[in-house]
Amino acid sequence: MDGVSELYSDYEHDFTALTVALQAKLRDLSSGTVVGDQWKTVLRAAERELDEADELLASMDNELHALAPPTRAKLQPEFRKYKAELDRLHKEFKKLSSSPSAREALLGPAGAPAKFDNATAAMDQRARLLQGTDRLQQTGDRLTSAHRIALETEQTGIETLQELRRQREQLERARHTLHNVDSNVDRAGQTLRTMARRLATNKLITAAIVLMLVFLIIMVLVLKFR
Incomplete structure (x- = not known):
């Protein structure tokens, strides 16, 4: 979708993948396909994934x-659909974690002493550490991506400002050129008006000379035939 940040798209992709994995774990827990220590491990993994989905x-x-x-x-x-789906998963997890199967997996069968499996506990702790490392790595990647996007945005802003500055200079040069053209047009108009006045004056002078010559010819003819 246009306008969506790359960081939001990354969060959305991770959230969708996480909820798919979480749904699979909850189905396994509710179907009875996992039992005993494996049930407990899957339940704790689902709890961690729920926390990560919340984040x-x-x-x-x-x-x-x-x-x-x-x-x-x-x-x-x-x-809002994502939020509603996560709320549903929380309710399903809460229901499973409070079921008799959960109590039996976590505390052992009713009336039997609780057992503590050191190997399982160590594996669970290792899984938590790996999960934490992965989350830190993902957070670092997202921060790196956000920093890169910020740098790209800053560079785009700088380039835009430079382009606007160039366009402004071009507009100022064009305005200066138009001002010069306008001044030249004014000077040309003044020159044409001056030439027109001189032409009119010349015409009047020429007409006066012609009239004077005609008058002199008439006077010569009159004096000659008198």
Whole structure:
């Protein structure tokens, strides 16, 4: 969609992929395909993914408010769907985590002493560390992407200002040229008016000379035949 920031698109892509994985885990938990320690591991992984989905949705919300109003208005219905879907997943997780299957997986069968599997705990801790490292890496990548976008935006702004400056200089040169043309037209008009006045004066002088010659010829003829 036009106008959507690259950062928002990244958040949206990560959120969609995460919810798909989370739905698969919840289906496994509710279908009974995983049991015992594996059930507990999947439940904790689902809990971590829910936390990460909450963070992604909050980041999407922050980025959404930074977009232009027309773009934000187009994205808000889809964002509300994401929020409703995450709320549904939270409710499903809460229901599963409070079920008898969850209590049996976490505490052991009723009436039996609780067992603590050191290997499972170590694997779970390692998974948490890896998950945290991945999230830090993703956050760093997003910050790098945001910084790059900011630099590109700044460069685009500089280029736009330079182009506007060039256009302004061109307009000023064009205005100066038009001013010179206008001045030349005024001078040409004045020259033409002066020439017209001189031409009229010459015509009057010529007419006066002709009349004078005619008068002199008439006088000579009169004196000759008297």
